Amino acid sequence: MKQTTYVIAEHTKIARQTYFMRLSGDTSAFTQPGQFLNITLPGYYLRRPFSICDWRMGEADIIYKVLGEGTKDMTAFEAGMELDTLTGLGNGFDTSTSGESPLLIGGGVGVPPLLALCKELRAQGRQVKVALGFGSADEVFLADAFQALGAEVAVATMDGTAGIKGLVTDACDFKNCSQFYACGPTAMLKAICAVAPGPGQLSLEERMGCGFGACVGCTVFTTEGPLRVCKEGPVFKREVLGW
Amino acid sequence: MKQTTYVIAEHTKIARQTYFMRLSGDTSAFTQPGQFLNITLPGYYLRRPFSICDWRMGEADIIYKVLGEGTKDMTAFEAGMELDTLTGLGNGFDTSTSGESPLLIGGGVGVPPLLALCKELRAQGRQVKVALGFGSADEVFLADAFQALGAEVAVATMDGTAGIKGLVTDACDFKNCSQFYACGPTAMLKAICAVAPGPGQLSLEERMGCGFGACVGCTVFTTEGPLRVCKEGPVFKREVLGW
Amino acid sequence: MVDLKVTLCGIELDNPIIPASGTFGFGQDFAGLYDLNRLGSFSFKGTTLAPREGNPTPRIAECYAGMLNAVGLQNPGVHKVISEELPRIATFFSKPVMANVSGFAISEYVEVGRLLGAQEQVGGLEVNISCPNVHGGGMAFGTDAKAAAEVTGAVRKVTDKPLIIKLSPNVTDIVEVARACEDAGADGLSLINTLLGMRIDLKTKKPLLPFTTGGLSGPAVFPVALRMVYQVYEAVKIPLIGMGGVSSARDVIEMMLAGATAVQVGSANLINPFACPQIIDALPEVMDQYGITNLQEIIGGAH
Amino acid sequence: MVDLKVTLCGIELDNPIIPASGTFGFGQDFAGLYDLNRLGSFSFKGTTLAPREGNPTPRIAECYAGMLNAVGLQNPGVHKVISEELPRIATFFSKPVMANVSGFAISEYVEVGRLLGAQEQVGGLEVNISCPNVHGGGMAFGTDAKAAAEVTGAVRKVTDKPLIIKLSPNVTDIVEVARACEDAGADGLSLINTLLGMRIDLKTKKPLLPFTTGGLSGPAVFPVALRMVYQVYEAVKIPLIGMGGVSSARDVIEMMLAGATAVQVGSANLINPFACPQIIDALPEVMDQYGITNLQEIIGGAH
């Protein structure tokens, strides 16, 4: 973990209520896709956690959706603004166990961290399938980016305005799936575990006090006892969760 | 009183720990020299009151000294920044009773409001004398500006590095003084009243909750009962104060 | 179309927003800024029998997300309030006003309550047994259930107007005090008054306020206020006026979900004189966002 | 040269800064960030006899200038603390550590206190009778002077280590509880624990935290904490550890002027992991600014 001052390099709307932000600064604390950063927003006491969507030396990308007051305020942030950030938080996805043909499953704001994961798996020569779930066509983002990485992408929307009509589980093809990687709301993750056959890794969300392990605010109860989403997670193997 | 968003048009250091700030925006609520404005500083709950040093249509000037945390933060404000401000607060000085040869007495950050007062009195054709007190030569400001308005200026510094060595009272020439106008720390105002012969007006400072009369936080006990520095003041006749 | 109306102790309010006592004077400093009839009502400055000059200055200290005050119930006294302030209020406010009744002895609360309760303009009495800034009275009544009940019972005897007791948060168990007031005949409860706090001036190294402590108000106290409203709502049947740090339409809705029938806005008026009309303007949109069409219906909804 | 040393219950601390229990785990998450030996000491997570999983989530809610927590004393239990955490602490911290003793019954406080007090690494026991986030215990002891004295007296019998009782601010009269603890044999007092608060989730319209309320901490509570430290300082002779919202070197000095011998920093660690070393680094300059050369000498200076 590192404390870094990022400068907003780019900030654009990419879908309904959804924004892409490119941050300039030290990214050396990031080692795995699925890790997150924690940003201080002016006027709010607690930081706001966001997964890194992708990163390279000196630049980290996040994609966020307007959910409450803090993310609403963020939409007005302009390029050049400085953000006090804790970086390199959490464990991230383990790609060493992916097998030949992993399936990546993302719902809504659970989609961003899968991009860097997809990139890494493709670099390792894996056959990657991606299933993305959104509410409606105007909320869809990143589908092209996964395609450009050579992944096979299936999209589901609740109202059927893009891709399959239904839940992301309806877009999941578990055939030949060597390992699944999922990120999204807890209900979605549980629904996936109810139908998914093999091994999998799930990235969880929880309200956080600190984001680096100090407050035990973000506990998840697992087969190995209480673990911290921000420290032992956010990514857990399904058998650890017992889901 | 008006709520106005000012934009910082100019911000420069003019003496030790002392800054000049020119604000662009609606100044129509100002009617008298000696009135003040009350600025919201990001991160602080209460506003910060400052006298207007001078104003014209669309522009108001203030001069402030670093006293605590808020004014320290202000020094980093850049041109272009917006400030939520309450304007046209307080009664201001009454020039109608000045007589032919008024004396203006200012100490430290009590000096700024006397500039607009001097301008107005000069425009009315008065013979204006000005006595200014500072700690040291590097803290002196505005002396030239008063001179440029045609006033007779005497400066006193505590350490004698500029003008007379001593208190501002040592620089006061009450001969022929038709009315004195004073602004500065309470101890200075009381010292002036102890030696000043004639009629006078004193501008007071008090910690404020609102600045527009709502909280009775800024009461001064007078011969006419408790009065609000922010509403019935900040300028009071010496006989009202009973000093 | 959303409905902002609420009924408080039998009085229908156009909306639940009421400026809190001590942050709105007698309305005169706001009357020139906006039409005060847009408010649900307002609660005027705590009024005692004799005029009071209040405490020495400084009376105000800044805090993180809030402020301390030690005004000490400066007010012109009940007779001048009746002869001068109420007629002036009538020139800009045509709704029933809330009279904030303060005092140092039960007999004083009774006399002030009797006099103000008899005024036609007064819609209800808000009896302040929780002022932390006066010696030998005020908060002492609000931190003891028995004393609180005594004040309530005594003022009850002299007025038929809605009798609302304003509670102190500086207690181990606010529910006990609330129940005692209800049992003694209160028609409603206002909560919370300020939390006892202090600041030290690093320059003088002494307490900043002349009598050491002051009352903490502003957003800092909101979670404590909300908790107390929630707890008291479960314990009494009479309506509650919630306050403490309310600064936005969202805060208002949280307070009402916790159990408040009406909501007072205090310190927010001081840092933003347009806080109340801005909150009233913002309510319909925020209600819409959370699927609320009728404010009266959400009272206590979080239970 | 300024002197940051203070003596707390006979232990000399290099500086008065102590991370507060529950915001620093057992030190392990900070040990990689800076040399923990720069701290005066640290107080580890509230420890009970048996391991505890704590409350369901969400356990955290944001507030204006602060936060609510409802962690519910999640900890590995005293035996694992002794067998695993203390040896690990020894690898990165060579000073005496403060053991935060929690429990649900007097017998539990006694047993945990006895076990932890017997550890060489433990410089003092901080007995937490003020946790608002557990049922049937914790705060119940801290809101009643008699119960507080009983816990104090019972733990006193089983340890010779400095015995510091951590008080709850959720009381009408903290001085009464403080005196009772002193009389029962406490060597020092820690104050304050969190203020009972709550938030409501506007989306679900229900309390945000699973058991409705949580503990408020952060800058919002600073004026209340300062007031309580000031009041207790006038009433007892034993040293005080002041805490509640401390986030800067200036806050530390205010706390010490009010009467604190040492100062704990809690929530500030959570939003800024480097808060404590930054405060320690800033102290000399701020002391200089206010003409302070020796911290020990300013304790209680505001009285």
Ligand SMILES: Cc1cc2nc3c(=O)[nH]c(=O)nc-3n(C[C@H](O)[C@H](O)[C@H](O)COP(=O)(O)OP(=O)(O)OC[C@H]3O[C@@H](n4cnc5c(N)ncnc54)[C@H](O)[C@@H]3O)c2cc1C
């Ligand atoms: C590990 C992790 C990774 C995340 N990655 C992303 C991402 O890549 N893109 C994205 O859009 N969102 C992501 N989120 C969710 C994001 O943190 C919340 O949407 C955001 O904090 C909401 O802030 P707000 O001020 O708008 O909401 P408010 O409701 O006003 O916030 C109030 C408080 O609740 C917390 N909070 C509210 N909702 C959530 C939530 N769902 N999860 C955690 N804390 C919450 C806030 O952090 C804040 O402390 C992630 C969350 C976690 C824990």
Ligand SMILES: Cc1cc2nc3c(=O)[nH]c(=O)nc-3n(C[C@H](O)[C@H](O)[C@H](O)COP(=O)(O)OP(=O)(O)OC[C@H]3O[C@@H](n4cnc5c(N)ncnc54)[C@H](O)[C@@H]3O)c2cc1C
């Ligand atoms: C009517 C009026 C006119 C003023 N005009 C000027 C001016 O033209 N130039 C100038 O430099 N200063 C002026 N002052 C003083 C100025 O308001 C304070 O220096 C400033 O508020 C200090 O803020 P701070 O955050 O730096 O101090 P802090 O001590 O950190 O502030 C803490 C709180 O105390 C209040 N406070 C602290 N000192 C004073 C003080 N002396 N008077 C009133 N409130 C105080 C602050 O407003 C704030 O609420 C004026 C004050 C008043 C009342």
Ligand SMILES: Cc1cc2nc3c(=O)[nH]c(=O)nc-3n(C[C@H](O)[C@H](O)[C@H](O)COP(=O)(O)O)c2cc1C
């Ligand atoms: C400057 C000031 C003066 C106050 N005077 C009174 C008063 O006279 N009577 C009273 O019942 N409450 C008084 N209060 C308390 C408020 O009415 C209110 O209960 C408290 O401030 C909490 O609300 P807030 O956080 O919205 O300010 C006063 C508060 C402030 C800030």
Ligand SMILES: Cc1cc2nc3c(=O)[nH]c(=O)nc-3n(C[C@H](O)[C@H](O)[C@H](O)COP(=O)(O)O)c2cc1C
């Ligand atoms: C997440 C969290 C967990 C806490 N856990 C404990 C605990 O286990 N034992 C204890 O005595 N106090 C606990 N506290 C209280 C703090 O030690 C401290 O008394 C309080 O937070 C006030 O200080 P602050 O405002 O600096 O945070 C906890 C506080 C927080 C925020």
Ligand code: FES
């Ligand atoms: S958020 Fe503090 S431990 Fe995870």
Ligand code: FES
């Ligand atoms: S500052 Fe509020 S009345 Fe003057």
